[in-house]
Amino acid sequence: MPELSYGQYSLVFNMLSFAVASMFGAFAFFVMSQKLIGAKYRASMVVSSLVVLIAGYHYWRIMGSWEAAYTLVDGNYVSSGKPFNDAYRYVDWLLTVPLLLVELILVLGLGKGKTGPMLTKLVIAAVLMIALGYPGEISTDTGTRHLWGTLSSIPFVYILFVLWTQLGEATANSTDKVKTLFANTRWVLLMTWGFYPIAYLIGTFGGAESASAAVGVQVAYSIADVTAKALYGVMIFAIAYEKSSADGSLPTT
């Protein structure tokens, strides 16, 4: 681990804490939000709540690992000798990315025949994307990082392409308000997912041992996760709420 200034160390620490608070806050919201929408949209909130609960657990662990990996010496943070565990993020993604895909497909309401096959393809692509990214993430060699990063981008682009197209089709037969929400969701999806390769690339700036690269990766992944999981779930909630409102299924008791 590279030596960090007090400000650099604290920035990461507070971003991780921000992620913990956001994820657990979002968990409580998604659990309770199930009573604010129509019964048939409840399943997507159930899945949302799992995503942020699992992510909250991992961020709690990442915070602990970050704290243990550093010691304060003369106003700077130096490696304590304990390694920082990068794997938490990848284990998290292995569980949460397939769930995020389920959440999205559920709210699209594709119909019986299409949901299963589409989900199978997307989940396989997601597992490939995460598994191919990991060897690069733990490497301190820039070339290795670029190689695995590029391989991981292939399933990544495939997933985004499929989702973008599907979200476009879903808007076709909806009310105007739902249409706007779907259009926004599509952009949020593109922007939040697009953040991950940027975060990955930050890890190669100034050499893998540079302090600003180490800080940049943690901050960028935290922002990407909070947006893609918590904020994204809130947008799915908004869609479910508007759909419930439009079809008269809002709970009255």
Place this chain on the structure above:
Amino acid sequence: MPELSYGQYSLVFNMLSFAVASMFGAFAFFVMSQKLIGAKYRASMVVSSLVVLIAGYHYWRIMGSWEAAYTLVDGNYVSSGKPFNDAYRYVDWLLTVPLLLVELILVLGLGKGKTGPMLTKLVIAAVLMIALGYPGEISTDTGTRHLWGTLSSIPFVYILFVLWTQLGEATANSTDKVKTLFANTRWVLLMTWGFYPIAYLIGTFGGAESASAAVGVQVAYSIADVTAKALYGVMIFAIAYEKSSADGSLPTT
């Protein structure tokens, strides 16, 4: 961190613990209170519960940071060398102040077209207020603290002005009991929010390195947070309950 007497250290420690207990207690209440009021007022209790859950998490962390920052030497508490993390409060406010605004706007029931634009303006002002306050909070220089504090006051006064006016208008077409509750809420809002700049100012009394300033800031912020989050949510509950009672939507099963 300035040296503290046993009494000074304990006062802060116990105030922080009081805040943890209040926040988690309030969380349980706001979750369960959803079954005591009409369905359409439930959303404001959902938001209330998120505010105090997130605040409870941060107070738990602040307690740990306070404990780690001090060591007992010859009956006095001296700096352990570990820094006390001021940022928890600011991260907390970044999440909870926008939620408090949502909670308030929800209970006002402004109608479809007005809620979104008003909330956007208020949330932007809130983020500005918090971001401008932070550089002053972490500074030990009184001048710097005053400068950022003053800048932060501009969006602060704007938010209070908008809410004060809106709360006044909302009372216009309500029953007498709801009218009184809104009037009280307006005063509680002014008094609890008004506590924050006072707490901020306490940090400059007797120089930023003074023990009584350090203790005063922590105690004042804790009182302000418990009032503005937990007690405030209880008042929102009272409004929701009276409104449910007035429109006959109290749960019967």
